[in-house]
Amino acid sequence: MSKVATRDAYGQALVELGGQYSDIIVLDADLSKSTKTAKFKETYPERFFSAGIAEANMMGVAAGLAAAGKVPFASTFAIFAAGRAFEQIRNSICYPDLNVKIAATHAGVTVGADGGSHQSIEDIALMRAVPNMTVLVPADGVSTAHLIKLAYQFAGPVYIRLGRTKVDTVYQKDDFFAIGEAKMVRDGKDATIIACGLMVQEALQAARELSLSGITTRVLDMATVKPLDIGAVLRAAKETKAIVTAEEHSIIGGLGSAVTSLLAEHHPVPVQMVGVRDRFGQSGDPAELLREYGLTADDIIAAVKKVISRK
């Protein structure tokens, strides 16, 4: 199975889209080699602008570009995009509903050795809370390429959360994707694992291992965290009667929160959340950190067993 970092797929997708659509403008804040917008910069230097280390201004400039008819993609690390420039995103991009695409890389603890100051575990919560914002968290390189194109075609603000490390390729090139639609990547009847981003690979591994002990699980890739695919979540709750959520993010305000609030209102079933439990990240290598923060296939397996016991 090939492994690709979603940030690399983003950089590649931008270059391809740039050739087709001349209204795309790319902005970056001194991290173009890391966010992979450098490829676009090499190919279309006249449509790439460095904002310098000034994320708040970058978001404001993106708003202006969008107001003047361009489709800006603004990139930096997730912590500086959703965090540093939060209020500019809220008031200059989402409030006026401007067509800005924010592609934020290095999300979650798999940033690794740079440590907790650079590991964004709150960005889904922040971006999800703002009206008009669409939040995408792709699981692999193939879906990233599709979702970047769909984000371009979509009218309105979109936040795309991307990772630093390589992840398993889950999809085939010509699989169908749509914003707002969960993808069932495996079916089962004992519980459903709803995951996004890198946790989809962990969920699939957990599902494979569980099946060896006779437990079958459905796995939903919730690449669109907002708007949530309500139908897919409610069907999973009704048909499998137990849900595990899995995200490389705080359990406060992220995918788990989105799923649990929906279920609490419409169809309460037992839920276990796999995610960061109200702690900051720290330095370490990505695999170690996934273990330290309870974000591995083994943690999902434990959560599935627990949730089934609560049925």
Next chain:
Amino acid sequence: MSCRYTELADQALAMRRHIITMIGEAGSGHPGGSLSSADIVTALYFELMNIRPKNPNWPERDRFVLSKGHAAPVLYAALAMRGFFPLTKLKTLRKLGSPLQGHPDMQKLTGVEMSTGSLGQGFSAAVGMALAGQVDQQSYYTYAIIGDGELQEGQVWEAAMFAAHHKLRNLIVFLDFNGLQIDGQVECVMNVQPLPDKWQAFGWAVQQIDGHDLRAICGAVSQAKQEEQPSMIVAHTVKGKGVSFMENQAGWHGSAPSSEQVVHALKELEGR
């Protein structure tokens, strides 16, 4: 050079050796900006700052904020060399569970006055520390180092205005003017010049020095202590200073040397 400066120069060399060794060991980190700040940090920790490593929270101590937090190795080397923690800890840099996080973390390591890493924010915190000293009529000084790329953050200029407005004469800041950031030359990425003029216009006392001249660094601080305003010392530096293959190379901003490169670098940094 008087013997005092000879001794400081030796400390600076030793600091550079620690920087290279620990980043090599960690396999990731930021050598370029650590090496460019090494002489300033040496002067601060071995000559200028009034600190008590055995009593690190002594209320009257001078404060230091490394606003360009990615240069953490230079701070860790200084703290270890001054006895805040054993030198052997340096090899835990960036490892799981280490107090030596990728960027300085005041909750994990004694001697770190402010957690930094998100550019622009440490400078504001330094302003706050100086303000507290002024409010309490304390005699301590607050020192900080900021990067030239870091100046692009709007927050820096908000803090600049605040410090001058409140006449924080107890605030002495070094600008590590090495001309480089990640994506290349500061001039090409987002020009920040004219520099002395900008700080003057914001109401700061400005000096320009060679940031690798220990005597000039110490002299600039004595001069700054005479001023009635906050001081910006524009220190002209070389990113990667002391390791020939790293000097003035943007590529060495955030990559670790291989074990062979560590050997080469250490050879260049041998003491006399």
